[in-house]
Amino acid sequence: DVKVTQSSRYLVKRTGEKVFLECVQDMDHENMFWYRQDPGLGLRLIYFSYDVKMKEKGDIPEGYSVSREKKERFSLILESASTNQTSMYLCASSYLRGNYGYTFGSGTRLTVV
Amino acid sequence: AQRVTQPEKLLSVFKGAPVELKCNYSYSGSPELFWYVQYSRQRLQLLLRHISRESIKGFTADLNKGETSFHLKKPFAQEEDSAMYYCALSVTTDSWGKFQFGAGTQVVVTP
Numbered sequence: 001d002v003k004v005t006q007s008s009r010y011l012v013k014r015t016g017e018k019v020f021l022e023c024v025q026d027m028d029h030e031n032m033f034w035y036r037q038d039p040g041l042g043l044r045l046i047y048f049s050y051d052v053k054m055k056e057k058g059d060i061p062e063g064y065s066v067s068r069e070k071k072e073r074f075s076l077i078l079e080s081a082s083t084n085q086t087s088m089y090l091c092a093s094s095y096l097r098g099n100y101g102y103t104f105g106s107g108t109r110l111t112v113v
Numbered sequence: 114a115q116r117v118t119q120p121e122k123l124l125s126v127f128k129g130a131p132v133e134l135k136c137n138y139s140y141s142g143s144p145e146l147f148w149y150v151q152y153s154r155q156r157l158q159l160l161l162r163h164i165s166r167e168s169i170k171g172f173t174a175d176l177n178k179g180e181t182s183f184h185l186k187k188p189f190a191q192e193e194d195s196a197m198y199y200c201a202l203s204v205t206t207d208s209w210g211k212f213q214f215g216a217g218t219q220v221v222v223t224p
């Protein structure tokens with residue numbers, strides 16, 4: 001029944017490491033999103049993609065990049081991890097217009113030490 | 114710019130009491146609003162959409178364009194309603210669906 005799968009539930013990385021967070025969806029959704037979830041700040045959009053090889057910056061893209069080589073997979077890359085990137089990362093997908101809402105993954109809790 | 118405001122970080126209510134979670138938005142286009150819920154150790158999930166005018170788990174929400182609000186209500190809170198709730202605005206001026214989320218309201222229902 002799981003429709004949006006994030007590859008890791010918990011990750012611990014060192015400052016300066018390159019980090020890859022993977023997300024796969026099996027619902028043939030056009031849109032995929034990466035958010036970070038922090039207490040008191042809600043969900044903030046990092047990047048999104050509405051088609052293969054297409055990407056758009058969200059509200060907080062600095063320090064991140066993304067890759068979408070296949071429709072079902074959307075990767076978030078932290079080029080050089082820093083402690084202020086310690087957070088819960090949520091992947092979501094939706095149909096193109098988004099008016100049926102998002103389907104979320106279970107999240108990846110990333111700790112950068 | 115679009116914005117979603119949830120003024121209460123924490124709402125504590127007794128079982129059986131009414132509960133109302135406030136959500137206000139600012140958006141120049143035609144708003145499409147949603148409520149999402151995250152129960153403890155579960156993934157974030159859609160609770161309801163204003164466009165479908167539905168009642169889910171006893172919750173309802175009415176879009177008030179005059180007051181730019183989309184408050185979530187339930188007449189009798191249950192312990193299983195304890196969760197984090199997010200109000201979200203779909204930015205429909207783009208050709209793809211992108212959501213703006215509020216900061217969230219933690220609801221605690223005590224027996």
